[in-house]
Amino acid sequence: MASGKTSGHWSMGLLASMDDPELKVTADEKVVVIKDKYPKAKFHFLILPKEKIPNLNSLKPSHLDLLRHIHKKGEEIAGKANKELKFRFGYHAVPSMSHLHMHVISQDFDSPCLKNKKHWNSFTTSYFVDSSEIIRQLEKKGRVEQDGQRANEMLKQDLRCHVCNKAFTTMPSLKAHIVFHNVTKSAGS
Numbered sequence: 035m036a037s038g039k040t041s042g043h044w045s046m047g048l049l050a051s052m053d054d055p056e057l058k059v060t061a062d063e064k065v066v067v068i069k070d071k072y073p074k075a076k077f078h079f080l081i082l083p084k085e086k087i088p089n090l091n092s093l094k095p096s097h098l099d100l101l102r103h104i105h106k107k108g109e110e111i112a113g114k115a116n117k118e119l120k121f122r123f124g125y126h127a128v129p130s131m132s133h134l135h136m137h138v139i140s141q142d143f144d145s146p147c148l149k150n151k152k153h154w155n156s157f158t159t160s161y162f163v164d165s166s167e168i169i170r171q172l173e174k175k176g177r178v179e180q181d182g183q184r185a186n187e188m189l190k191q192d193l194r195c196h197v198c199n200k201a202f203t204t205m206p207s208l209k210a211h212i213v214f215h216n217v218t219k220s221a222g223s
């Protein structure tokens with residue numbers, strides 16, 4: 035389904051990137067893995083199903099196997115990228131880009147593209163919903179519900195370190211702080 039991407043609207047950009055050799059990492063019969071074009075950490079990938087699924091609201095119980103496959107692929111990609119760093123796998127409650135995509139992101143958040151409070155809070159508050167939580171919701175309720183208004187409030191929250199919860203007033207001070215955290219799996223952070 036990644037063909038015929040003629041729409042120029044920026045929110046459709048992921049569809050074009052699925053075929054971009056600069057960004058495409060790997061693919062199988064069900065998914066395409068790409069590098070996030072504006073990575074917010076040392077390692078930041080997006081996993082997209084080939085099936086046309088616009089967003090979390092479109093998910094049905096018949097998608098459970100696909101979601102489990104996407105999660106497993108995330109673990110595989112993370113393990114190949116870096117065995118030491120801690121990663122999270124999840125979805126933005128209110129995504130800006132069309133076509134369902136799971137983020138695979140290392141928890142160092144060491145990237146020049148991570149610039150503002152919205153970026154930070156979208157990966158470190160409950161605006162970022164773990165893949166396992168999405169799967170659980172779909173198993174339990176047969177659908178995935180997100181409170182968009184509540185999620186958008188998350189983006190406005192004060193800046194806090196995702197490891198020790200210390201508060202910061204500016205992104206540069208927060209970014210200077212987080213480099214001292216050892217966000218490896220063994221550190222348990």
Ligand code: AMP
Pocket residue numbers: 047048051057068069070071072073125126128129130131132135
């Ligand atoms: P969201 O829709 O909020 O889950 O996030 C979309 C993600 O896609 C962000 O992390 C962006 O950096 C990334 N992104 C935006 N445009 C592109 C693109 N054309 N190709 C690849 N990644 C993109």
Ligand code: ZN
Pocket residue numbers: 195196197198199200211212215
């Ligand atoms: Zn801290």
